[in-house]
Amino acid sequence: MNKQTVVSFIKLIRETKPSVARMLIAVTLSVVATIVGLLIPMLTKSFVDGFDIQNIKTWMIVGLVIVFVLQSIANGVSIYLLNYIGQQLVARLRERLWKKHLSLRVPFYDDNKSGELISRITNDTSIVKNLITDHLVDFFTGIISIIGAVAILIYLDWQMTLVMLVTVPLAIGVIVPLARKMYKISKSLQDETASFTSLVSQVLSEIRLVKASNAESREQENGFGAIRTLFQYGLKEARIQAIVIPLMSFIMMGMLVIVLGYGGYRVSNGTLTAGDLVAFILYLFQIVVPLSRFTNFFTQLQKAVGAMERVQFILDEEEEEYDGGVSFEGFNQPIVIDDVSFGYGNESDVLRDLSFTIPNQSTTALVGPSGSGKTTFFALMEQFYSPTSGGIRHGEQAIQEYDLAEWRKRIGYVSQESPILSGTIRENIVYGVERDVTEEELRQVAVMSYADQFIEQLPNGYDTEVGERGMKLSGGQRQRIGIARALIRDPELLLLDEATSSLDSKAEQVVQQALNNLMKGRTTIVIAHRLSTVVNADQLIFLDQGAITGKGTHEELYRTHATYRQFADQQLHVKELENRALFD
Incomplete structure (x- = not known):
């Protein structure tokens, strides 16, 4: 742990603006x-040296009790304030991290596991809190306490003090290298904990995918492997x-033996x-007690600095x-695509030299x-x-x-599999809409997206809980809620990525008509x-x-583009068969 790392750690803590007062x-x-x-042993010394029941005054007992009570109160208030500061610090740090996560560019999430x-938000910030609330002031x-006691x-008696402290340099010589090793182990342990969290x-x-694929045994082994790795790092810490805990006990017992032996000898000869x-x-x-706490402090400090390194990486x-x-x-105005190429990271281009114009309205x-880059083009339009x-x-x-928030505000996007958040149907439809949505508007977009019938059949209607990622709904139902979400935004630019892909033929016809009306x-x-x-x-x-x-109208491409013609003949023939089956 170098000086720059410690400086960065302190700087990050200061940026959370903890209460100085x-x-x-x-x-x-x-x-x-x-x-x-520190005064209590001296008072005890006076009691022992001058112990006589007749000499004990009431004020002496009361004074000693008051000292103990005041010490306890001071400790209690101090502990509460430190916990308050620690909780406040971790809350502000988490707020900062959460805001940062919501502001990061999409490529960051492509390269990092959720x-x-x-x-980082939960475990690493808690490590910093523990350092402040449990160890910082103790240090x-x-x-x-050590300086005062010495x-x-x-x-x-300076001679007896020197004899008693002879074992301290030995302890420091052993503890310092162990603390450095503990830092490396703690940092690796935190990384492995993050990986295990990601796996879980x-x-x-x-x-559902795991169970449908009979992959329980595979994932069980992956989980067991991660747990075993954590176990090995835990053993390294252990x-x-x-070494450290018995060593501190040995030092304490050594000092106690020295004090009792050498001190008893000096008491016997009257010195x-x-x-x-x-x-x-x-x-x-x-x-000795603070010395043992120093070991915990430096171990926790190493962990906290390692945690802050990863937090700082995100910030x-x-x-x-x-x-x-x-x-x-x-x-x-028209949207002009001018010789656009794009590739993910260092991969080869997914889109190559696209040039065309999208007239207004x-x-x-x-x-x-599939795989020709159509959805990727939408990601460019959304400025992901x-x-x-x-x-x-x-x-x-x-x-x-352009102002990014204003740009996205005017876009309605329906993806192949519309994402659904945990919550109610109502909350999912109005998600991201800043204005108040009336009940009439809500029902209108539900009708236009062909979602009203299944919603009204649910026990709680629009207030029905959909479960995590909308698992209580069918794929078609989730898709129609996604369409309703786009409709209620009243967007000026519609991005429809297979918006009817999860619907049956009858529902597709109704939704397609609704989309046709919306697209006007x-x-x-x-x-x-x-x-x-789209013909x-x-x-x-x-x-x-x-x-x-190729580009042009359906008729133009059908005449001039062989691949499109083959594509169209196959698709339209399948559609004809579906229509016949529907009305037979």
Whole structure:
């Protein structure tokens, strides 16, 4: 752990703006309690040396009781304030992390597992809290206690003090290298804990896939492997503790034997009083107990610094810039795709040299085989990613220059599998809508998306809980809620990615009609494998392996594009058979 790491750690803590006043009060009270504790052995010495039942005064007993009570109160208030500061610090740190996570660019989530990110917000921040609430003040008051105790012992008998402290350098020589090793182990343990959290999160979120694939034994072995790894790191920590804890006990017993043996000898020859010996024993505990806590403090400090390194890694990531762009007044000009190429990370381009124009208030359909980059193009339109070359413009303005929040606010997006959040149907439909939605509006979009019939059949209607990721709903029901969510935003640009893919033929006809009505007067981009839903589009863009191989109307492509013609003949023939089956 180098100096720069410690400086970064302190800087990060300061950025959370902990209450300086509460910290000062807590530290002051702890220091007062420690100083009072240093006086107790001296009072005990006086009692022992001058013990006589007739000499004991009431005020002496009352005074001793008051000292103990005040010390207890000071400790109690200090502990509460420290816990308050620690909880406040971790809350602010989590708020900062949560805000950061919501502001990070989508590529960050492509490269990092969600379970590990969850561990950063929960586990790593808790480690920092534990350092502050359980160890930080103990460290500083321990220093005061040791310095004060040693100073008083030297005053009482410097020769006996030197003899008693002879084992301390030995302990420091052993503990320091062990603390360094503990840092490496703790850091690896935290990484493995994050990986295990990621595994658990992934498996439990996809438990239906696990069971349907008979993959329980495989995931069980993966989980057992991660648990065994954590177990091994836990054993490594235990080995170090198995050295440190007995060593501290050995030092304490060694000091106690020295004090009792050498002190008893000096009491017998009259150079030391019995009260002095008792005081030495009490001060011995005030030296050894803080020393043992130092070991825990440095171990916890190493863990906290390691945790903050990972937290800082997230805080240093590039954010999306929501504000400060050119004000976006709405889609009133054509969208120009100018020689756009894009690839994920270092992979080869998914899209290559796309160039076409989407006229305002028109419908453009992207067609072609799976894996040709159609959904990726939507991600570029939503500005989840930026093109690796070329650009997308609204009129003459690059879309990256617009205010991002205003840009996305005017887009309605329905994906192949509409994501559903845990909560009610109502909450899912109005998700992200900033204005108040009336009951009439809610029912209207439900009718238009063909969702009203199944919603009204549910016991609680729009207030029905859908379960995690909408698991209580069928795929078609989730899709229709996704369409209703897009409808209620009243968007100016519609992005429909297989919006009817999960519907049966009858429902598809109704929803397609609703979408046709919605698309009037709006700019619409449609992805469809079913050509029957887009044959009337103003233009079709045929994508194959990330490149445009044809564009025009359905009739134009059917005449001039052999692959499209084959594609269309097959699709429309299947559609005809479906219609016959429907009416037979």
